[in-house]
Amino acid sequence: MTAILEGRNIVKTFTTRRGGQKHEVRAVGDVTVAADRGEIVGLVGESGCGKTTFSRILIGIETASSGTVLHDGKPVATKADWKALRRDVQYVFQDPYTSLCPTMRIGEALAEPLLVHGIGDKSERAERVREALSLVGLQGFIADRLPSQLSGGQRQRVSLARALMIRPRVLICDEIVSGLDVSVQAQVLTLLTELQASLGLSLIFISHDLRVIRYLCDRVVVMYRGEIVEQGPVERVFGAPESDYTRGLLAAIPDHSRRGEPRLGLRPAGHEGARLA
């Protein structure tokens, strides 16, 4: 089967200047990840491992230094290719406080993707807004509200609804449950699994929380310092991790189901922060 969305051999280097000298930072080094139809792929790793940069390259917010993004098996090269890709792939950002325009009513914010892609007339758009709100479990009157009048959980549902407006086939979710309370997080995770099942969506789900990845994903890709250290079905990676880094990460998870066993002692931070391996 051809993957709907694939980043193949993606490399991204940033250039910084320090004291007049150029330094190259390799944020992503030769990473290949593909999502099949209806599949939930988890990208996991610590801050700075390149997971967000990689996912931004997938929809063209960042440009890869080298490597190819493939949409339905075809390389995305021209402006028209990217437009077609964004018609199919939508991105949900981490922070529901900064990703919604504070002066735009929720209804307008939800209708905007339809305007951008030239879909429907005014009444059709209003209908789609109502549909999308009910899809994410929000009532119709929310359309008249401003983001400041909503709770964090409601805003994250609105962000999801906005990403679903143009009926994409792939959602890229960047840490979308990280800032939420546990009970709200459970509501959003449940919603995601329902949407995936009913709409046949593929998800690229980025998180640093391995418990959430374990729960939600079919397959997981573990990244460290811009490279993939391990990937495979979640049962295998969590049950029998092959890399020392994955083992270290798993041992570092606080888990109330683990009976009083202390977490693995991790090496103290060196100059560049923590190293697990």
Place this chain on the structure above:
Amino acid sequence: MSADPALRFEHVTIAFPGAEGPLKVVNDVSFAVGSGQCLVIVGESGSGKSMACQALLGIVPAPGAVSGQGIFWEGRDLLKSSARDWMKVRGAEIAMVFQDPAAALNPLMPVGRQIVDVVRAHRSVTRAEAERRAIEVLNQVGFPEPERRMRAYPIELSGGLRQRVAIALALACGPKLIVADEATTNLDVSIQAQIIGLLRSLKEELGISIVFVTHDLGLAPEIGDEVLVMYAGHAVERGPVREVLDRPSHPYTIGLLNSAPTLESSRAHPLKPIPGQVPALDEIGVGAPFRSRCPVVVSGRCDSAKPDWTACGGGHFVACHRFAQDGIGGVQ
């Protein structure tokens, strides 16, 4: 808990004026922390856990009013303290570590200088002595090369190192109690494990008492001796950590545990989220605070009276009408 707790928070209420009477963000909450012990306060946004912490340092923002039987610290009632007395306790005897070290540190000042300032505010020492103390506490928290790197600005440090500096700041004057409000929340799991290990060693090696506030019940067994679960300003369950996690008895605590994915969970066994949302404080009124979302409401009781504490054994208590009536079988 030791026989003579270092801190007793007794029937404390924190109220803010609302349109229709005072809004109690902390409603008749009590807890105690023994010396060298750690109490974990678990709750979600709006549970009042951060407000309770702020009351421990006398920094509840105006127009909030703190009332109740007292906040007893080593025999003294802090509620009756003057602003001057608070200045001596705060930072010196009771210190706080905030959630966001980037916001807690002054961005325009090298981190070492910030520690020196705290030391000199509480002790009459020379700058050189204060600097030695800063290096000492930075060493204690595992900050690498403190002599050199104390001249770094917060922006030059990683999140984990900034949180270590924030803990060093709290330690600078040798406090007996550290209040850590979501101190590990935004850190990567590996850094989080290190910071928790650090706090645990402060407790075990220096005998410092800790109030550790978190929304993640999974952290409780890592550091806590006792746990207090809060919901919408109310304490709903308390007891030794293992007791509460092994035999959760309040429907909210059970809901919280069912909501949290663990390493064993998968989509084959869906999470059971708590339906609905936390009620507004003025909607709670006289009944049980959790009744609007509770699957096991006792009709006629939960909407008319606040539940009292019921003992579950082993120092474990729960405030729930259903538990009081039917025991744990009724709740689960």
